Amino acid sequence: MTLLGERSLLLDVGIRAVFHTVLLFGVFLLFAGHNAPGGGFIGGLVTSAAFVLRFVADPEGRSGRPLPFHPTTLLGGGIALAVLTGTASWLFGGELLESGKVTLHPPLLGAVKVTSALPFDIGVYLVVIGLVGTFLTTLGTEQEGTT
Amino acid sequence: MLLLCALAPAATVAWAAARAGGVLNGHPVTEVRPWVGDLGVELSFRLDGFALLMLALVSGVGVAVFVYAWRYFAPRPDLGRFAGLLTAFAGAMLGIVLTDNLLVLYVCWELTSVTSYLLIGFEDTKPASRAAALQALLVTGAGGLAMLGGFVLLGQAAGTYTFSEILASPPSGGTVGIAAALVLAGAFTKSAQVPFQSWLPGAMAAPTPVSAYLHSATMVKAGVYLIARFAPALAPVVVWWRPVVVGVGVVTMLVGGLAALRQHDVKLLLAHGTVSQLGFLVALFGAGWEEATFAAAALMLAHGLFKATLFMTVGIVDHAAHTRDLRQLSGLHVTLRPVAVVAVIATASMAGLPPFLGFVAKEAGLEALLHEGSRGLLVLGGIVVGSALTVAYGARYVWGTFATKPGPAGAPMPSTPVDQPGPAFLAPVVALTVGTVVLGALPVLADPLVGAAATSLDPRVEGVHLQLWHGVSVALGLSALAIVVGTALFLRREVVARLQARLPATPSGTEVYHSILTGTLHLADRVTAVVQSGSLPRYLQVTLVTLLALPGVALLRGPGIPTDLPFAENPLQLAVGVLVVGAAVAAARARRRFAAVLCLGGVGYGVAVLFVVQGAPDLALTQLLVETLAVVVFVLVLRHLPERFSEGSRGLSRVSRVVISAGVGVFVASFAVIAGEARRGSPVSGELLERALPDGGGRNVVNVILVDFRALDTLGEITVLAVAALGIASLVLSGRSSGKAGTAARDPDLPAPEAVGTDDRPVTVSGATGGDPVG
Numbered sequence: 023m024t025l026l027g028e029r030s031l032l033l034d035v036g037i038r039a040v041f042h043t044v045l046l047f048g049v050f051l052l053f054a055g056h057n058a059p060g061g062g063f064i065g066g067l068v069t070s071a072a073f074v075l076r077f078v079a080d081p082e083g084r085s086g087r088p089l090p091f092h093p094t095t096l097l098g099g100g101i102a103l104a105v106l107t108g109t110a111s112w113l114f115g116g117e118l119l120e121s122g123k124v125t126l127h128p129p130l131l132g133a134v135k136v137t138s139a140l141p142f143d144i145g146v147y148l149v150v151i152g153l154v155g156t157f158l159t160t161l162g163t164e165q166e167g168t169t
Numbered sequence: 170m171l172l173l174c175a176l177a178p179a180a181t182v183a184w185a186a187a188r189a190g191g192v193l194n195g196h197p198v199t200e201v202r203p204w205v206g207d208l209g210v211e212l213s214f215r216l217d218g219f220a221l222l223m224l225a226l227v228s229g230v231g232v233a234v235f236v237y238a239w240r241y242f243a244p245r246p247d248l249g250r251f252a253g254l255l256t257a258f259a260g261a262m263l264g265i266v267l268t269d270n271l272l273v274l275y276v277c278w279e280l281t282s283v284t285s286y287l288l289i290g291f292e293d294t295k296p297a298s299r300a301a302a303l304q305a306l307l308v309t310g311a312g313g314l315a316m317l318g319g320f321v322l323l324g325q326a327a328g329t330y331t332f333s334e335i336l337a338s339p340p341s342g343g344t345v346g347i348a349a350a351l352v353l354a355g356a357f358t359k360s361a362q363v364p365f366q367s368w369l370p371g372a373m374a375a376p377t378p379v380s381a382y383l384h385s386a387t388m389v390k391a392g393v394y395l396i397a398r399f400a401p402a403l404a405p406v407v408v409w410w411r412p413v414v415v416g417v418g419v420v421t422m423l424v425g426g427l428a429a430l431r432q433h434d435v436k437l438l439l440a441h442g443t444v445s446q447l448g449f450l451v452a453l454f455g456a457g458w459e460e461a462t463f464a465a466a467a468l469m470l471a472h473g474l475f476k477a478t479l480f481m482t483v484g485i486v487d488h489a490a491h492t493r494d495l496r497q498l499s500g501l502h503v504t505l506r507p508v509a510v511v512a513v514i515a516t517a518s519m520a521g522l523p524p525f526l527g528f529v530a531k532e533a534g535l536e537a538l539l540h541e542g543s544r545g546l547l548v549l550g551g552i553v554v555g556s557a558l559t560v561a562y563g564a565r566y567v568w569g570t571f572a573t574k575p576g577p578a579g580a581p582m583p584s585t586p587v588d589q590p591g592p593a594f595l596a597p598v599v600a601l602t603v604g605t606v607v608l609g610a611l612p613v614l615a616d617p618l619v620g621a622a623a624t625s626l627d628p629r630v631e632g633v634h635l636q637l638w639h640g641v642s643v644a645l646g647l648s649a650l651a652i653v654v655g656t657a658l659f660l661r662r663e664v665v666a667r668l669q670a671r672l673p674a675t676p677s678g679t680e681v682y683h684s685i686l687t688g689t690l691h692l693a694d695r696v697t698a699v700v701q702s703g704s705l706p707r708y709l710q711v712t713l714v715t716l717l718a719l720p721g722v723a724l725l726r727g728p729g730i731p732t733d734l735p736f737a738e739n740p741l742q743l744a745v746g747v748l749v750v751g752a753a754v755a756a757a758r759a760r761r762r763f764a765a766v767l768c769l770g771g772v773g774y775g776v777a778v779l780f781v782v783q784g785a786p787d788l789a790l791t792q793l794l795v796e797t798l799a800v801v802v803f804v805l806v807l808r809h810l811p812e813r814f815s816e817g818s819r820g821l822s823r824v825s826r827v828v829i830s831a832g833v834g835v836f837v838a839s840f841a842v843i844a845g846e847a848r849r850g851s852p853v854s855g856e857l858l859e860r861a862l863p864d865g866g867g868r869n870v871v872n873v874i875l876v877d878f879r880a881l882d883t884l885g886e887i888t889v890l891a892v893a894a895l896g897i898a899s900l901v902l903s904g905r906s907s908g909k910a911g912t913a914a915r916d917p918d919l920p921a922p923e924a925v926g927t928d929d930r931p932v933t934v935s936g937a938t939g940g941d942p943v944g
Contacts, residue, residue: 055867055869056866056867056876060787064790067791067794067798093894097894101891104887139866139867139877139880143872143876145887146876149890149891150890154798157805159898161802
C-alpha cells in the first residue's frame with residue numbers, strides 16, 4: 023500500500039528517476055543561494071520534496087524506514103550548526119552572528135568565495151528538512167483508525 | 170556537623186558581645202554595602218538596642234538548639250541538609266533583625282519562609298509533614314507578598330527605603346494607612362495571629378529542634394519584631410492601628426490559651442500556648458505606649474528563654490518515653506527528675522510566677538497598662554484573663570507530662586518506661602533555664618539590654634526599670650488573681666472541658682485554609698474548562714473576532730484606503746487574480762475536504778505566479794515549495810478525516826461564521842493596501858541593496874538579509890520551526906493509544922507521548938483529527 027492507494031509501477035519508476043536529480047538540485051540551491059535565487063530555506067524545501075516524493079511512492083522504504091535519517095537529529099544538528107557559526111565570530115572578537123569571508127583556491131574550481139553565512143545557511147537547510155521529515159514520520163506513518 | 174554549625178551563631182554572639190557596650194549606650198553599629206545600585210537597594214545593617222536583644226535571642230537560643238539537635242537526631246544521612254538549612258535560617262533571621270533597608274528585610278523575610286518550609290517538611294517522606302510545610306509556606310508567603318506591597322507604598326510615601334529614616338519621620342496620608350494594613354498582614358501571618366494562627370500548630374510536624382527554634386524564639390517573633398518597630402511611629406499616624414493591633418493581640422492570646430487547654434499532645438499544647446504568648450507580645454508592642462514597649466521587650470527575652478526550654482523538654486520526653494500524649498505519660502517526675510525540674514521552672518516563668526524572668530516581665534506589662542489609665546483597662550482585662558489561661562495550660566503541661574496519674578481502677582497509673590537522656594542532651598535546656606532563673610532573680614542584669622532595646626524602639630522610654638518586687642501593688646494583685654483563677658481552671662478541668670465541648674463549633678483555621686485551597690483549584694479547573702474547550706472552530710473564532718475588534722477598529726480610525734490605486738499593472742496580473750479569487754471561492758464552497766485542499770493550493774500557486782510577475786523569484790520559489798509541501802501534509806492528515814465536511818451548523822451559528830470570515834477577509838485586504846501606503850520613514854531596502862555585496866558577500870539580497878543582516882531573526886525562526894516540529898510530533902503521537910500498530914513506526918528520538926498530554930486534559934490534536942476542524 024502506498025499513501026494514495028495501490029502501488030503503481032509508473033509512479034515508482036518515475037520517482038526513482040527524478041529522486042536524485044531533485045536531491046542534487048536542492049543542494050545546488052543551497053550553495054548557489056548567496057548570489058542567485060536559492061538559499062538554505064529553499065534548498066531545504068526542495069530536498070524535502072525529494073524525500074516526500076519517495077515517501078509518497080513507498081512509505082515503508084526499502085530499508086524498512088520511511089526516511090534514511092532521524093528528523094530530530096537534523097533539527098538539533100541544524101540549530102546547533104547555526105548557533106555555533108553565530109557564536110564563532112563572537113568568540114573571535116566580532117559581533118554575534120557577524121559573517122566573515124574567505125576566498126579559497128581549490129584545484130579545478132578556480133577562486134571560490136566562502137562566507138561564514140554558508141554554514142549558517144546549512145543549519146537552516148537541515149532544520150527545514152528535519153521539519154518536513156517530522157511531518158512524514160508522524161502524520162505519514164499513522165495507521166488507519168488509530169486516532 | 171551540627172556542633173560545627175553551632176559555631177556560626179556562637180561567633181555572632183561573640184561579635185555582638187564585643188560591640189555591646191557602645192550599643193547599650195545608644196550608639197548603633199552600622200555597616201553599608203552596595204547591592205542593587207540602580208534601585209537604591211543597599212545591604213545596610215544597623216545594630217541598635219532592639220536588634221541586639223533579638224540577636225542575643227536568635228544566636229543565643231541558636232547555639233542551644235544546635236547542641237540540642239546534635240543529641241536529638243540519631244545518625245542519619247541527611248543531617249548535613251538539616252544543619253545547612255538551620256544555619257541558613259539563622260542567617261536569614263539575623264538579616265531581618267539587623268537590616269536597615271525595607272527591601273533587604275523583605276528578602277530575608279522570604280528566606281526565613283522558604284527555609285522554614287524546608288525545615289518543617291524535613292521528614293519529607295511523611296505526607297502530613299509536607300502538607301504542614303506547604304500550609305506554613307502559603308500562609309506566610311501570602312502575608313509576605315502583602316507586606317512587600319506595604320513596604321513599597323511606605324517607601325514611596327517616605328521617599329526612602331531606609332528603615333530607621335522612615336521610623337524617625339513617618340509619612341502620613343491615605344497610602345500610609347493602606348501600607349500599614351499590608352505590613353500588618355505580613356506580620357500577623359508570620360506571628361500566627363488570629364485569624365492566621367492555624368499554621369503554627371500544624372508546623373509541629375517539624376522535628377522538635379526546629380519547633381524549639383523557629384516556632385518559639387525566632388521566626389514567629391519576626392512579625393512581632395516588625396510590629397514593635399513600626400508601632401511607635403505608626404500608632405500616632407494611623408488612627409485604627411491601636412484598636413486593631415492590640416485587639417488582635419488580645420484575642421489571639423485568649424484563643425491560643427483556650428485551644429491549649431484542649432490539647433492532649435503536649436507539643437501541640439505548647440504550640441497553642443506560643444500562639445497565645447505571641448498575642449500577648451503583639452498587644453503590648455502594638456499599643457506603641459512607651460512603658461508597654463519596655464515590658465514587651467522584657468517579655469520577648471523571657472519568652473525566648475522559657476519557650477525554647479519547654480519545647481526542648483518535650484523533645485527529651487518524646488525521646489525517652491516514645492510518646493507525647495499526656496494520657497499515656499505517667500510518673501515521669503520521678504524517672505526524669507532533672508527534666509521535670511527544668512520544665513517546672515520554665516512553666517513557672519511562662520505562667521508568671523515569681524521569682525522568674527517571666528514574672529518580672531509580666532509585672533512590668535501590667536504596671537505599664539495600669540499607668541495608661543482608662544484606655545489601658547480593657548487591654549488589661551483581656552491580658553489578665555489570658556494570663557489565667559496561661560497558668561491553667563502551664564499547669565496542664567506540667568501535670569500532663571510529669572505527674573503520676575490515676576489509673577482506671579483508682580490505683581495510680583504505672584510509670585511510663587523511659588530511656589534516660591544523656592547529659593549533653595540536657596545541657597542546652599539547663600543553660601537556658603539558668604538564664605530564666607538568674608535574670609529573674611537579678612533583673613538588674615537584664616535591665617541594660619531591655620532598656621536599650623526599648624529606648625531604640627521609642628526614645629521616650631526613660632526611667633523604667635525591671636524589678637522583681639514592686640511592693641504590694643495593683644499589678645501584684647492582678648498577678649495573684651490570674652494565678653488563682655488559672656489554678657482553679659486547672660483543678661476544675663473536667664468542667665472546663667465540658668463547657669468547651671458545648672461551645673458552638675467554629676470552623677478551624679486549617680479547615681478554612683483547606684477550603685480556600687480546594688476552592689482555588691476548582692476555580693482553576695472551571696476556568697481551564699471554559700478557556701480550553703478543545704474545539705478548534707471555537708479557538709479560531711475567538712482569535713479572529715479579537716483581530717476584528719482590536720486592529721480592525723484601529724484600522725477604521727486610520728488614514729483610509731488610498732484612492733489612486735491602479736486597477737492592474739498588466740493583463741497577466743488580472744488573469745491570475747481572477748484565478749486566485751475563483752479558487753478561493755471554490756475552496757470555501759467545497760463539500761469534500763480533498764477538493765478544498767486542492768483549491769487552497771491553487772490559491773497559493775496563483776500568488777506565487779503573481780510574485781514572479783512582480784520580479785521576486787526567491788519569494789515565488791519559496792511560495793511554490795511551501796504550497797506543495799502544505800498540500801502533501803494536508804493529504805497526510807486528510808487520510809484520518811471523513812471524506813466530506815460534516816453538514817455543519819445551520820442558522821445563527823452559520824451566519825456568524827460567514828460574517829466573521831467575510832469581515833476578516835475585508836480586514837486583511839484593506840490592511841494590506843493601507844499598510845503599503847502608510848510608510849512615512851525612508852525604506853531600508855536601498856541601504857540593504859547597497860551593502861549586500863560588500864558587507865554580506867552575496868549578490869542575492871534576500872539571502873544575505875536572511876543569513877547575515879537579520880541572522881538573529883532567522884536563528885529564532887528555525888528554532889521556532891524545530892519546536893513546532895517536536896510539538897506536532899508529540900501531539901500526534903500522544904493521540905495514538907499505546908500498544909496499537911502506530912507505536913511500531915514511532916520514531917525513537919521523539920518524546921514519549923506520555924510526557925506530553927495527560928489523559929484528563931483536552932489535547933488539541935484530538936479536536937483536529939477526530940472532530941471537525943474547518944466546516
